[in-house]
């Protein structure tokens with residue numbers, strides 16, 4: 001008997017009606033003869049609500065306790081789904097992340113899975129039960145509850161699929177699959193029948209929240225095929241896998257955007273070796289990931305340096321940079337989160353020169369100023385003003401004819 005791991009996202013378990021529907025869907029998958037592990041997210045906006053609840057206490061709260069709080073959301077939905085399965089005659093058991101053996105490091109709020117002790121899950125599967133696991137959570141070596149970063153249930157599911165040697169990991173969500181752009185913004189976006197791990201990893205890392213990037217990394221590492229599909233429709237979804245024949249002819253596969261960006265500028269930085277090291281080491285020590293960096297042309301032995309980070313980390317980065325400005329003798333700094341990143345992604349780009357130029361021309365035609373650029377073999381990203389995002393992604397989608405990608 002093959003094993004399938006199914007993950008249901010927050011919107012798919014947002015209320016009891018939906019949980020009952022999800023239970024019926026799982027029952028029909030079981031009727032096809034599969035052993036089933038289900039991973040669930042918290043109901044609807046529960047995680048955001050828990051975060052908001054805690055802000056009533058203050059800012060910069062203790063991260064260990066925040067993780068203990070946030071993990072409760074997934075425990076609720078796991079128990080409710082197990083109850084709903086039981087009610088329709090399916091033997092089921094809910095397990096917290098740690099009961100399921102999910103181990104992580106102790107980097108609270110963005111912990112990484114370090115291993116899975118699969119014995120308990122296997123025991124329950126052998127007993128013929130559907131195992132419902134609370135996603136997004138693990139246990140550190142010290143025995144503390146951790147969470148795996150926003151969207152982390154995707155990673156729980158893929159990691160569990162890898163550890164159990166599952167046939168497939170199905171990510172059930174509120175859209176029919178992976179589209180050429182966020183279908184909630186670009187109405188003409190097309191569902192992709194398949195996409196390579198590399199392209200999906202870029203898209204997800206560049207802001208497409210449909211799947212957590214870490215989940216794609218796991219799938220790539222352990223060769224797990226993922227299918228992204230709609231919880232409430234029987235349409236086939238998108239397969240994320242090793243190689244697809246699409247890359248033979250598509251130059252651009254998708255457009256992604258990320259509005260959770262912030263930009264920091266440092267003025268009149270002395271032009272000497274070691275300065276960039278001082279700035280970025282200080283940020284790394286504070287746990288801030290730097291994305292794009294730009295350094296202006298030198299004038300009188302001084303440069304301006306600007307870089308982007310995730311806007312959630314701005315409150316951590318600003319005091320660090322203020323200190324660094326004094327330490328290195330720069331003249332000042334600026335910061336703001338009214339920027340966003342738009343990107344085009346496609347494996348065919350590496351053998352087709354001129355794609356980046358075409359992107360810049362589209363933005364120019366729309367009168368959108370490009371503040372920063374970064375490229376890799378399969379993507380081009382630009383930082384622009386946040387107000388221009390919708391115009392930019394719609395124009396890029398048209399330019400690269402993504403509405404005809406399946407023709």
Ligand code: ADP
Nearest residue numbers: 009010011173174178179181182184208209210
């Ligand atoms: P879940 O609660 O199921 O985890 P998410 O909200 O995390 O769902 O992810 C699904 C959402 O991802 C969709 O509703 C859609 O708005 C967004 N999205 C962004 N980019 C894409 C894309 N390229 N294809 C499909 N959905 C996308």
Ligand code: ASP
Nearest residue numbers: 041047136150151152153
């Ligand atoms: N509930 C968590 C979140 O909202 C994890 C997830 O949905 O995957 O980010």
Ligand code: MG
Nearest residue numbers: 009151209210
């Ligand atoms: Mg999600």
